[in-house]
Amino acid sequence: MKKDSKIFVAGHNGLVGSAILRQLQKEDYSNLICKNRDGLDLLDSSAVEEFFSIEKPEYVFLAAAKVGGIHANNTYPADFIFQNLQVQNNVIHNAYLNNVKKLIFLGSSCIYPRECPQPIKEEFLLTGPLEKTNEAYAVAKIAGIKMCQSYNKQYGTKFISVMPTNLYGINDNFDLETSHVLPALLKKFHDAKINNESEVVMWGSGSPMREFLFVDDMADACVYLMNNYDEGEIVNIGTGEDLAIKDLALLIKDIVGFKGKIVNDISKPDGTPRKLLDVSKLRDLGWKHETGLRKGIEKTYVWFLENYKN
Ligand code: GFB
Secondary structure, three states: OOOOOOEEEEOOOOHHHHHHHHHHHHOOOOOEEOOOOOOOOOOOHHHHHHHHHHHOOOEEEEOOOOOOOHHHHHHOHHHHHHHHHHHHHHHHHHHHHOOOOEEEEEOOHHHOOOOOOOOEOHHHOOOOOOOHHHHHHHHHHHHHHHHHHHHHHHHOOOEEEEEEOEEEOOOOOOOOOOOOHHHHHHHHHHHHHHOOOOEEEEEOOOOOEEOEEEHHHHHHHHHHHHHHOOOOOOEEEOOOOOEEHHHHHHHHHHHHOOOOEEEEEOOOOOOOOEOOEOOHHHHHOOOOOOOOHHHHHHHHHHHHHHHOOO
16 A cells, blocks of 8 residues: 555444554555445445445455444344345445455454364364354354455455454443443443442353454554455464453453452353464564553553543
8 A cells, every 4th residue: 555545444433443544544544535324334235336436445444344242243143144244245346346456354253163273273264163152243254255255266356354353442342232341341340340339240151262452453463464465365363362251350350450259140151162363374474463461451441431431
C-alpha cells in the first residue's frame, strides 16, 4: 500500500476495525474510507455494489462481522451465519468486480476442529468436526476463507485470510450477555468492586484454555500482512501462549483490585477445551506481538474507566 492508496476499512466502529483504522492513521495512510451503518449497510447487496462502483477502493480490510462470546454464538446461530455470509459475500464479490488490488479477510481461531492437536497449525482446517457452541459462525468464516481462495484461483485476485486468536482491548463489547470472557470478567470485577459485592460469577468450569491477543497488536499484524504477504493460504495471528480461564479470572481480579471470591456457574457452557494457535508461520513472515497479557488488560481497564458508559 502507498501512503495515499485508497483504503476501505469495513467495520471501522468495531473492536478490530477501529484498531485497524488507528494503526493505518498511525502509519500515515491518508486516504481512508469508512462508512457508518446509516451510510452503508453491508448486508444490502445493492448498496455495497453501488458503494464499490463509486468509491473504487484499492485495498480492503474486511473487519465487519457479527461477533460475540460463547452465549451469543450459542443462542443466535441464525444471526451469526446469515449476517456473516451476507456481509462477506457482498464485500468480497464487489472487491473482485471492482479490481481491488488486495483484500484481507478476518477469520477466527474457532474455524479449526474442536479436538485439534495443539498448538493449531493452519493445515488443520477442515480435518474434523467443529465446536458446537460456535459452529454457525465458524462455518460462515470458513466459507469466507474458501471464497477468497476460490476467487484467487479463478480470477487471479489477491485476497488473503488471517485467523486471529481471541481478541480484546479498546472499543471492546462489555455487555455481559453478548461479550467475550475477557471484557465480561473485567466489567464484572469492576462492578463488584465499586458495589462492595462479595463474589463474582465465572461461567463454566474455568478449566478451558484460551489465548488472548491485544487488538492493537492484531491491527499491526493485519497492516503488516497486507504489505508483506501475498499467498492465498491462511495465516494464524496470536501470541503462542494460553492460560486457563480461572487463571485469567485471577489476573483480572488482581488488576481491578477486587477482594472477594470467584464462584462458578456450571450451567453455562465451557466451549472448546483449548484453541492455542501455532504462530510459527507468522513469526517466519517477520511479525511478533508486543503487548503481554497483563499490560494489555491494564490498558483495556484504563480505557474502560475513561470511556465506558452503561
Ligand atoms: O470468550 P468466550 O465467550 O468464547 O468464552 P469462546 C471463553 C470461556 O470463558 C468459556 C468462559 O469457557 C466461557 O464459559 N467464561 C467465564 C465466560 N466467564 C465468562 C463470562 O462472564 N462471559 C463469557 N463470555 N465467558 C468464542 C466463539 O468462543 O470465541 C466465537 O463463540 C469466537 O465464535 C470467539 O470465535 C473468539 O472462546 O468459547
